[in-house]
Amino acid sequence: MLATIDIENFRCIESAHLEFDARGTGILGRNASGKTSLLEAIFFLGHARSLRANTREKLVRRGQSFFRIVGQVETPRGVLTAGTEFTGGRSRTRLAGQGISSISEIAEILPIQLIDPSVHKLVEEGSARRRRLLDWGVFHVEQNFLAAWRRYQRALLQRNAAFRSGQTLAVISAWEAELVECGEIVDRHRSAYAAQLKPVFEETAERLLDEPVTFEYRRGWSKDETLADELIAKRPRDLQLRTTTVGPHRADLTFRMGETVARDRVSRGQQKLMACAFILSQVRLRAVTATMPTCLLLDDPAAELDVDNLGKLLKAVDSVPSQLIVTSVSDAGLQGINVVRRFHVEQGKFTPML
Ligand SMILES: Nc1ncnc2c1ncn2[C@@H]1O[C@H](COP(=O)(O)OP(=O)(O)O)[C@@H](O)[C@H]1O
Ligand SMILES: [Mg+2]
The missing domain is CATH 1.20.1050.90 (RecF/RecN/SMC, N-terminal domain)
Structure with missing residues (x-):
């Protein structure tokens, strides 16, 4: 599972450190607060590419020259640090302190799936x-x-x-x-x-x-x-x-x-x-x-679904064993799923909620 992430200069996120729950983590914030940016950073760590056809340059925070994303991943081999840095038009990815030959080395220890609008x-x-x-x-x-x-x-x-x-x-x-x-x-x-x-x-x-x-x-x-x-x-x-x-x-x-x-x-x-x-x-x-769960990123599940269908979707999500990281503008988007830890995000700053 993805235990922690540290992000610098990625989209609207200047600097963030988050610790994730093994089962469910909720990210709550208004429109344009940085929810998708966080999920995109996790996705980038696992895939070395953007979610959209975005060029990687666009992911660097405005006015900055690089971004860096570092994750601690719990694996059967122990905790491994995976990190990726983008600067000067190139990205460099390292796993456990060493360069990798293919992004599949990260994908193997950090399998990610994404459901977005x-x-x-x-x-x-x-x-x-x-x-x-x-x-x-x-x-x-x-x-x-x-x-x-x-x-x-x-x-x-x-x-x-x-x-x-x-x-x-x-x-x-x-x-x-x-x-x-x-x-x-x-x-x-x-x-x-x-x-x-x-x-x-x-x-x-x-x-x-x-x-x-x-x-x-x-x-x-x-x-x-x-x-x-x-x-x-x-x-x-x-x-x-x-x-x-x-x-x-x-x-x-x-x-x-x-x-x-x-x-x-x-x-x-x-x-x-x-x-x-x-x-x-x-x-x-x-x-x-598999021995390691999939890290399932669920971005704004309420988009385009009525209350009934949202309820069914969240129930289905909850019944699938995964490490879930879910974003929502309100608590309604988290009803019925086992979200143990919550963060509030505002202008790219994440704070744990009690
Ligand atoms: N490279 C960038 N530098 C600075 N801000 C950016 C960059 N890319 C996107 N943003 C801004 O980040 C903000 C948050 O976007 P996003 O994470 O998609 O919000 P949310 O998912 O919470 O609605 C938006 O206002 C967007 O314009
Ligand atoms: Mg969003």
């Missing part, structure tokens, strides 16, 4: 968010996934580059062999994870939406072809487009409510609940297998 985009927008979220879950259960996925992405860049630079068929098919080898591993892990997740999601979603909801995993190429055959078949078209149009980088999830594809039918509020159900089911599934 834009969570409905998971259902509404393009496939990239859905893939990234699915892969978060796969990464945390399957150790070999990340290496295969990285190799796949490298080979993908090479095949596309080969099309652009007019390489020979021999070069292109060599990259295809690599795509097939890694792509099949990626799909196997995703598919196994999706199958495990599905019943957990269906149960969670039905509780939130009072209607049967499900999702279908699509691997990114047709059901009855091998990836190798499909890549060959699509070569002429891919050459024309100078990009690879089939493969696990095109994998997606389709959400359905009853018989209908959710994207076309449901309201914003229902999309939000569906997306929350997906994230909560991932956290729930992870809790069964």
Whole structure:
């Protein structure tokens, strides 16, 4: 779990030190007081990127030249210090006093999930968010996934580059062999994870939406072809487009409510609940297998939900084992969840509440 965080010069936060509860911490403050800034700092520590398409420069407090975020993380290996500093256009991340080779080293000890007011985009927008979220879950259960996925992405860049630079068929098919080898591993892990997740999601979603909801995993190429055959078949078209149009980088999830594809039918509020159900089911599934809980960041859950739906969401959140850090403008946004410690925030300053 995330035991403490120290923040300097991050968005509106000049300096902050917070100690979190192992179960639930509430952050209360008016609009524009710094609630989202705190969650974004935690998110940045775990991902080395912004929540939005924000450039990292915009995260530095106005008039300053750097930001720094340091967290103490309790792990089975003891308490580890994870720190990240952004200055001069570069960020540097350290874990237990040493530089890291990949941000996945932090993600492994500090798994973070976020539910914020834009969570409905998971259902509404393009496939990239859905893939990234699915892969978060796969990464945390399957150790070999990340290496295969990285190799796949490298080979993908090479095949596309080969099309652009007019390489020979021999070069292109060599990259295809690599795509097939890694792509099949990626799909196997995703598919196994999706199958495990599905019943957990269906149960969670039905509780939130009072209607049967499900999702279908699509691997990114047709059901009855091998990836190798499909890549060959699509070569002429891919050459024309100078990009690879089939493969696990095109994998997606389709959400359905009853018989209908959710994207076309449901309201914003229902999309939000569906997306929350997906994230909560991932956290729930992870809790069964992992030794460390997920740090679940819940930003302003009351946004766009009526009292009934907010109540259902908070009940579902409370039933999922996680370390919860939740923000709200008022106590109503915290009803029914076990928030042990509370902070009040005003103009980027956090004070513990009694
Ligand atoms: N780089 C920055 N420097 C200074 N202030 C910033 C920076 N980025 C955002 N802010 C300000 O931080 C304030 C708090 O934002 P936010 O954390 O999103 O508030 P809340 O979530 O409590 O509504 C806003 O007034 C915003 O304009
Ligand atoms: Mg906010």
